[in-house]
Amino acid sequence: MRLSPALKFQLNSIKWPVIIFYIVIYALLILMVTSQIILRGYGVDGSIGGMDMSSMIFLFIMGLNSFKSTFHMFSANGISRKTMFLSFLITTGIVCSGMAIIDSINAIIINEFVAYDPVLVQMFESRYNGIGLMTYGEGFLWMFFAYTASMMFGFFLTTAYYRMNRPLKLIISIGVPVFLFIILPILDAQLFYGEIFKAIGTFIAFCTGQLSGSPYVAMASNFVFYVIFAMLGFLIMRRATVKLSAS
Amino acid sequence: MSLIEVKNVTKCYGSTTALKNVSLTFEENKICGLLGRNGAGKSTLLSLITNKNFPTDGKILIDGQPVQENDAVLKKVYCMTEQSLYPESMTVKDVFKWTKEFYPEMNTEYALSLADKFALNTKKKVKALSTGYGSIYKIIVALSCNAPILLLDEPVLGLDANFRDVFYRELLDSYSKNPKTIVVSTHLIEEAAGVIENVAIIKNGEIIMNDTTQNALNAGVTVTGPAGTVDSFIVGRKVLGSDSLGGMKSAYLLDTLNGVSVPQGIEVSRLNLQSLFIHLTNS
Numbered sequence: 001m002r003l004s005p006a007l008k009f010q011l012n013s014i015k016w017p018v019i020i021f022y023i024v025i026y027a028l029l030i031l032m033v034t035s036q037i038i039l040r041g042y043g044v045d046g047s048i049g050g051m052d053m054s055s056m057i058f059l060f061i062m063g064l065n066s067f068k069s070t071f072h073m074f075s076a077n078g079i080s081r082k083t084m085f086l087s088f089l090i091t092t093g094i095v096c097s098g099m100a101i102i103d104s105i106n107a108i109i110i111n112e113f114v115a116y117d118p119v120l121v122q123m124f125e126s127r128y129n130g131i132g133l134m135t136y137g138e139g140f141l142w143m144f145f146a147y148t149a150s151m152m153f154g155f156f157l158t159t160a161y162y163r164m165n166r167p168l169k170l171i172i173s174i175g176v177p178v179f180l181f182i183i184l185p186i187l188d189a190q191l192f193y194g195e196i197f198k199a200i201g202t203f204i205a206f207c208t209g210q211l212s213g214s215p216y217v218a219m220a221s222n223f224v225f226y227v228i229f230a231m232l233g234f235l236i237m238r239r240a241t242v243k244l245s246a247s
Numbered sequence: 248m249s250l251i252e253v254k255n256v257t258k259c260y261g262s263t264t265a266l267k268n269v270s271l272t273f274e275e276n277k278i279c280g281l282l283g284r285n286g287a288g289k290s291t292l293l294s295l296i297t298n299k300n301f302p303t304d305g306k307i308l309i310d311g312q313p314v315q316e317n318d319a320v321l322k323k324v325y326c327m328t329e330q331s332l333y334p335e336s337m338t339v340k341d342v343f344k345w346t347k348e349f350y351p352e353m354n355t356e357y358a359l360s361l362a363d364k365f366a367l368n369t370k371k372k373v374k375a376l377s378t379g380y381g382s383i384y385k386i387i388v389a390l391s392c393n394a395p396i397l398l399l400d401e402p403v404l405g406l407d408a409n410f411r412d413v414f415y416r417e418l419l420d421s422y423s424k425n426p427k428t429i430v431v432s433t434h435l436i437e438e439a440a441g442v443i444e445n446v447a448i449i450k451n452g453e454i455i456m457n458d459t460t461q462n463a464l465n466a467g468v469t470v471t472g473p474a475g476t477v478d479s480f481i482v483g484r485k486v487l488g489s490d491s492l493g494g495m496k497s498a499y500l501l502d503t504l505n506g507v508s509v510p511q512g513i514e515v516s517r518l519n520l521q522s523l524f525i526h527l528t529n530s
Contacts, residue, residue: 002318005348013334069334075299076332077349078321078394238316242299242332 006079006087013070014062014095021058022102025051029110036114047115049122051106052143055099056150062095063154067162067237075242085234088155096147104140118143123208124215142215145222149229156229159236249310249323249395249428250275251296256305258291258452265291267452268305273445276426278418280443280460282436284528288452289432290329293398297326309396325350325394327385329401335374339367339384343391350392358391364413378405386414390421396428403435411435415442440520450528460520467518468504471497476512487518487526499526 032048039046066088074084110116120142121128121135128135161169188196205211207225209218251273258266266288273279283289294300296307298314298321306313309320333342339362347353362369365383376384382404389397403411419442422429433439446463448456456463467487470477474496477489487499499522509515 002322002349008348009345072332073334073345075297076326076328077346078297078318078324079349080298080316080318080321082316083318239301241301242294242328 001083001086002079003083003087003090005077006074006083007090009073010066010070010087010091011094013066014091017058017062018095018099021055025054025106029106033110033113040114045115047117048110049117049119051110051116052103052119052139052146055103055143056146059096059099059147059151060154063092063151063156064158066091066151066155067158071162071237071240072242081238081240085237089230092148092151092155096151097144100140100143100147103143104136107139108136120215123210123218124213127213127215138215141219145219145226149222149225152226152229152233156233156236159233159240163236163240251396251428251430252308252311253292253296254306254308256292256295256302256307258288258295258300259303265452266295266302269449269452269454270305271447271454271457273428273430273447275428277444278422278429278431278442279445279447280436280439281430281432281447281449282524282528283432283449285434287449287528289449290400291452292449293326293328293400293430293432296398297321297324299326299328322350323394324396324398325389325392326398327389327400327402329404331373331381331385333373335372337373338370339373339376340369342373342384342388343369346388346392350394352393354391354393358387361387361390361417364417365410379407379410382406383410390417393425394427396430398430398432400432401434402431403433403438411438415439418442436521436524437519446520448524448527455527463523464518464520465503467499467501467523469497469499469516469518469522470504470509470513471495471516472510472513476510480510480513487522499523501526 029048029051036046036048070088071081071084074080107116107118118135118139120139161172164172184196188194202211207218207221209215209221211217253269253271253273256266256269257264269288269292281289281292291300295302296309296314298316301315306315308314309323312320314320314324337345343353343355343358346358347355359369361367362384365380365387367380367383367387371380373381373384382402383406386399386402389399389402403414406414415438418429431439431443440460443460446456446458446460447454470480472480472495474491474494477496477498481489481498481500485501487501489496489498491497499518501523504515
């Protein structure tokens, strides 16, 4: 297995997007922190947050962009699909833990200047009385699992789209939103009297740890999602082929 | 060792059969021409050998080991494809750098010297290269990566005559210094004929000839002379094709003419590979 060059390539591919992402984030943070400090001078108190959500979205997009180009590059250089997948698994671990550490440190620094509310604190307000060591520790773990699940979800979607033919892509791209946002609400309202969305809401509340009030349930759920998406992604990509023009 | 064995390989795309029960061996340290018309199945076969695609049936072995998802075997092969598989935003220099990561035996100095010979700007991005230079950077990678097996799919696509000449010279030079198994899939048969030792001809997904180039060419002759004399001489013989110019005619025969007395005015010469190919692959 030629894991080392594969891993090096995957990490190198994500290096610049991560750097650019944090340049943008820091620019925004400087702007937000400065405006908060200025507003405080006028007696307006406020807080900032959402950095972890930005990272989650960014990593989801990175997951979406992680397949086709890398798969072609690896195919050109004699790297098997299983080595590619394994290198991606390790990449998610390294990148997501790195970004969770950076976001935790950023949270500590920002909190020195203005009130910073990570998503975790907003979700489990009663658990955290102020920002402390436990918040940062659990925050890091929560972010790590949320980031990995998010990135792997992107990977799963992109591999699935890569394998689909054009009509199927069209059906899925139009069909799923139409079903979720039009058909399902109508069915739920007309036939199930709101039970479907109630059940979905309960499921989401359970997965995010809102039912139990424990962030560890959210971490476990994200880990389960990560494993499920990884397994599905691998099952799809293990038979992926490079589409070449025939001659 | 660097021996490729294709055993009873069939590849279907839906209801289309691209390869039908193909069996052939690419001998170790030989240059083989894989010839076929458009859509004959050449690229499909090369993609199966390099694990880019999976056979519907049959197996492919390199040095006795299956190629499917086998990193140890795949690292022995470099396949230059018609399409670029490198990230479009990557520069040529970075392509060389990453090839060195994946093929540690790559000779980067040689790659840079070839880039000079071909007047290739290595700072250019892959997507900015013309068709010819799109082939050239891949040729350079193929020649300098030092993989024991090279598969070249339409290597001279878009290259002018001068660069094609440079390519064939460098290919032979590299091969003489460091023998390797090379498979060249091309449409430009006459040019490739000078370098290939073995020839495999593929037609509609089936191998119709797999022999040494010498044996293939010895199977027939070209007879040239006044049209009338040639016409009467070829009656009853297996004619591959003919060309006429003024009162002169050349006819390509699938016949060795051993022991046959040739009429005065007719000249007998060796068959050329292109004529043989055209005859064999005409439907």
